[in-house]
Amino acid sequence: MAELDFARIFEALPSPFMILDRDLCYVAANAAYQQVVGTPFDRLKGQNLFALFPNEGEAGKRLRQSFERVLATGEPDTLAYINYPITEADGTVTNRYWTAVHVPLTGPDGTVQHVMQNTVDVTELVRMREATTLPYGSISAATRLIERTRETEASSAEFRRLFQQAPAFFAVLSGPSHVFTFTSDSYIKLIGGRNVIGQAIAQAMPEVVEQGFVALLDRVYAEGHVHAAESARVMLENEPGQPAKETFLDFSYNPIRDGAGNITGVFVQGMDRTEAVRAARRQRLLIDELNHRVKNTLATVQSIASQTLRSTSDFAQARRSLEARIMALSNAHTMLSDRHWHDAELGHLVCQELSAFGDEQVDYGGPALVVNAKTTVALALVLHEMAANAARHGALSVPEGNLAVRWHRDGEGQLVLEWIERNGPTPAETVRQGFGSRLLRMVVTGELGGGLDLNYDQNGLRARLSIPATAYAEQEARFD
Amino acid sequence: MTSAGRRVLVVEDETLVLINLEDILEQLGWSIAAQAMRLPEAERLASSVEALDVAILDVNIGGAKVFPAAQILRERGVPILFATGYGRDGLPPEWQDHAVIAKPYSQADIERALDRLLGADV
Known part of the structure; x- marks a missing residue:
């Protein structure tokens, strides 16, 4: 040629x-x-x-x-x-x-x-x-x-x-x-x-x-x-x-x-x-993922709002509860966002909800333990409800009451968290059947597939949550 | 609408969304025959719970897709309503002809979707 x-x-x-x-x-x-x-x-x-x-x-x-x-x-x-x-x-x-x-x-x-x-x-x-x-x-x-x-x-x-x-x-x-x-x-x-x-x-x-x-x-x-x-x-x-x-x-x-x-x-x-x-595909997936996340978050907020409004006829109380619940959700999102929506430290989650109370009333601690995004959101809401219940009806509602929160990883890799209220009033039936208890049961035994021991005695609530490693440690499939 | 006593299977992995859906279904007079928040449980219930009139299935559950459980229900002839933040686009082609409700949904949305799926005269 x-x-x-x-x-x-x-x-x-x-x-x-x-x-x-x-x-x-x-x-x-x-x-x-x-x-x-x-x-x-x-x-x-x-x-x-x-x-x-x-x-x-x-x-x-x-x-x-x-x-x-x-x-x-x-x-x-x-x-x-x-x-x-x-x-x-x-x-x-x-x-x-x-x-x-x-x-x-x-x-x-x-x-x-x-x-x-x-x-x-x-x-x-x-x-x-x-x-x-x-x-x-x-x-x-x-x-x-x-x-x-x-x-x-x-x-x-x-x-x-x-x-x-x-x-x-x-x-x-x-x-x-x-x-x-x-x-x-x-x-x-x-x-x-x-x-x-x-x-x-x-x-x-x-x-x-x-x-x-x-x-x-x-x-x-x-x-x-x-x-x-x-x-x-x-x-x-x-x-x-x-x-x-x-x-x-x-x-x-x-x-x-x-x-x-x-x-x-x-x-x-x-x-x-x-x-x-490939970059265009990744972007498409990211947008889908973001859209999905926003829709799920809105569904969660919708549920929080309707649960809050049905539980009380006191508007001022409903407003305070609703704001606090949405802030708890928002704080969990901030924590996740800081770590690329990957995971969060359990200690930070507990601290977020309990730091408002004084050392003389609340004592918490445990080893550094990282939980995945789904568990972070679920536990943030649960811990918030437990803390709010303790403050309104439980051990933190009286000056002499106190609360201890301890967590560790057991021999089988399960995350075990114990919540022990002492010297508080005997919990009323309304608390046992309330939104917080319902949320706690469904999150731990349903969403996270774990075990829950609940004990309401004259001292207040004692709860033991055990969450299998498959639920809190494994990451969901990533979009890339 | 007289759905009193009719039985629904619910699969949803977000506790708060599930609580809301339970309340909506109870107010509409449905009886929740069973609920699952994870796929293995959903598959077990899809084949074992008797006399189901309908199933409401979240598409993404804990990083898995609900379709293995949906397949069991389809073979049993149980009508399926999918619920997903993606809307109809969240369904693969082989499930596109099934009923879908986009999250978030209201009580009226659920009522309408079930009426359309099961016939308004139930």
Whole structure:
């Protein structure tokens, strides 16, 4: 196959590319780039990027630092998210987000002479859409240009190097059996470092055959249309000797024609979007999870409100109880939020409810013991009700009464918590049948699947809660 | 609506939500035949409790999904009302045709959902 005209391909690439010299002045920009910045190349050429598009803000500073890093180190540099407004041809300014990759282009002596930038518009992704947005809209114009790439013009070593080092991936497949004749570094990385030059794709990458990609190449080769896909799922062996892994690619297959218009090969180009697709999925799951949590919390608050309002006709009392219960729930949430909604320390939960009482009346302690999120919320509400009952009807309602709370982990890994009231009044039947007792029973024996010994004697309440390790220690399945 | 004496199985892992649901069902005249807060218990009750007229099932219980218990009830022909903070989107395709109530719900929501599921003339 004849040498490709890389200058033409550069021009035709659907993704924006430009090249700056060491003074950050434009030396090249493809059609997609010119379209995005709304400025033709004759007005870009030789101009300093920051003189033409001033940006004194954070984004401008980050952009400049990235270029300087590439020039200084000779290593590529990526700005994952950069917020950079664009002035359209008609003068309107739109705020857009970009992923920018800066790649050094070295001269014959190995020093960095140019920096190439490839930008991907990720505005839609930032706006929480699943779909990514390589501007494939310009594909038909691009195709016409690519179709002319085999016309007799001298090839450029500079542009060949450009393709070799580009962050997007490129490959050229020649002939009806799709033999690799060119692969960029990033393409080689994508396919796990396999040396595929000179081999037909079906032999070089057997995993793609049954996924239909060879059949797709056959059609592009036979029919001459362009195939473009966004965030397409491809199983690729991208680590040597490892099974194929799920990869998401934006890619296109463009037919390559000779001077007579006959198709001689397929030009493959694209971008690995795996991380972006995974990030979007994770975000979706996080939003679902958050929504679920909010709905459950509202259902809990609803229940607290209706229980509180039915238990008393005294409005002032109902208001105080309702506020205290919601605060107990809120404090548990704060504690969990401080630890990424993972777990909380039992001692902190007990302290939260009992610290308002004096040392002479209340004594509590036990080893450091971490409980999961579900148990934290459940125990926070239980401890709150027990403390509130003790203060209103139990040992903490009289000056001579006192309360001891002790916890430990027993031989079977169970969390055992003992609540012992002394020198208080004998609990009334209403307390035994009240909301606090009902909540305590249901949380411990139902929600947490544990055991509960309740003893109301003339001293007040004595309770022993035992909670199995499966309930308080195991984490629920995480969303990632 | 005369639901007096009709029997419901309730599966819900949040104590306060369960307390609220129990109160709602009692006020609507239902008799709570059994309740479970964890999946193994839910599965056991789904196959052992007799003469169930309906089951109200929370979808996510303690990090597990309620569907193994729902499957047992479906095979027995017990009508199912799912309750979930996700609404209908919280159900996988094979359960999408079942009745769903979104949390949080009111007494009137529960009454309407049961009427629609069982026929208003019960």
